[in-house]
Amino acid sequence: MPERYAVLPQTWYSRMVRGALLSAYVLFALSGLAAALWPVRAVEQQVQTWQETAWTVLFVLGSLCCAFGTLLDVWIGELVGLPQLITVFLVFGVASFLASKPTAVTVAGGLFLLAIAAYFAARWAQVWHIKNLSLGGRR
Numbered sequence: 001m002p003e004r005y006a007v008l009p010q011t012w013y014s015r016m017v018r019g020a021l022l023s024a025y026v027l028f029a030l031s032g033l034a035a036a037l038w039p040v041r042a043v044e045q046q047v048q049t050w051q052e053t054a055w056t057v058l059f060v061l062g063s064l065c066c067a068f069g070t071l072l073d074v075w076i077g078e079l080v081g082l083p084q085l086i087t088v089f090l091v092f093g094v095a096s097f098l099a100s101k102p103t104a105v106t107v108a109g110g111l112f113l114l115a116i117a118a119y120f121a122a123r124w125a126q127v128w129h130i131k132n133l134s135l136g137g138r139r
Contacts, residue, residue, distance in 0.1 A: 018070055025067035028085070032059030055092065058084045075131045082124040089117035 036056040062084030069077015093113030099106045 022070045025063050029063035032056050059088045075127050078127045082120050086117050086120045089113045
């Protein structure tokens, strides 16, 4: 088997990281479903119904793509799902800053959502690097 297709050995550390990522992605998907079923009144007041629907669909689909990719230990799931999650958290983070009356809570919440988007962007860069290595790209 060529080196570029070799499977990395599963260590306790890699299993722990994979389990934590899988848990996080499943929880994000569940929170997206909860947001679709029980919309937050503040969000309903700021956006139109189609925007809220698009947000929840991207949230759930992106989370599920990442969860399945992590569960199956393949990079394509996160490579596809993370840009959706980045978009969701960027848009929602910026929208909280544009609230009609910014408060300490909306600013803190917006910063928190932007921090999650930044984390997902960093994770996407890691997955992109893994994809390049697996396909024989730059090392």
